[in-house]
Amino acid sequence: MSVTDIPLLNQIKGRLGWLDDRQRVIAQNVANSDTPGFMARDLKAPTDFAEAMRTGGGLKMVATNARHISPAGQTARFESLNAPDSETTLDGNSVVVEEQMLKMAESRMAYDAAIGFYQKSMQMIRMAAKKPGV
Numbered sequence: 001m002s003v004t005d006i007p008l009l010n011q012i013k014g015r016l017g018w019l020d021d022r023q024r025v026i027a028q029n030v031a032n033s034d035t036p037g038f039m040a041r042d043l044k045a046p047t048d049f050a051e052a053m054r055t056g057g058g059l060k061m062v063a064t065n066a067r068h069i070s071p072a073g074q075t076a077r078f079e080s081l082n083a084p085d086s087e088t089t090l091d092g093n094s095v096v097v098e099e100q101m102l103k104m105a106e107s108r109m110a111y112d113a114a115i116g117f118y119q120k121s122m123q124m125i126r127m128a129a130k131k132p133g134v
Contacts, residue, residue, distance in 0.1 A: 003125060011048075012118045018043065019111045026104050029095050036091035042103070 003009065022043045032038040088094045 003122075006125075009118065009121060012114055012121070014046075014048075015114050016111065016118070018045065019107050019114065023104065023107050023111075026100050026107065030097060030100050030104075033093065033095040033097050033100075036093060038093050038095060040095045040100070 025041050025043055029038075029040045087096055
């Protein structure tokens with residue numbers, strides 16, 4: 001059995017991948033905070049992160065303008081959803097930068113916790129693999 005076959009580590013890797021993608025979506029929200037008509041988005045948390053990483057998800061990038069470059073078969077791994085913040089401006093933009101910063105901080109804390117858990121799990125595996133008395 002390889003270390004990569006351990007379900008717990010696969011779950012942690014899946015969670016880290018989801019948090020990475022969520023951070024990217026939040027950054028896009030902040031970057032478009034002045035774009036008229038832009039709707040804030042967020043990622044739906046899957047129940048099984050490892051399964052979501054294996055299946056690759058079903059959400060595809062879409063060119064919303066004829067002048068956009070079409071993506072070359074790249075698919076997102078997690079389901080996206082429109083998650084408007086608490087208020088919408090007169091120009092139709094629903095991004096509240098303060099709320100996005102809170103989401104970003106929450107994602108960062110969850111990422112740090114997952115990294116710590118992954119490191120501790122690897123330390124325990126290394127300790128268990130050592131010869132007794134060494």
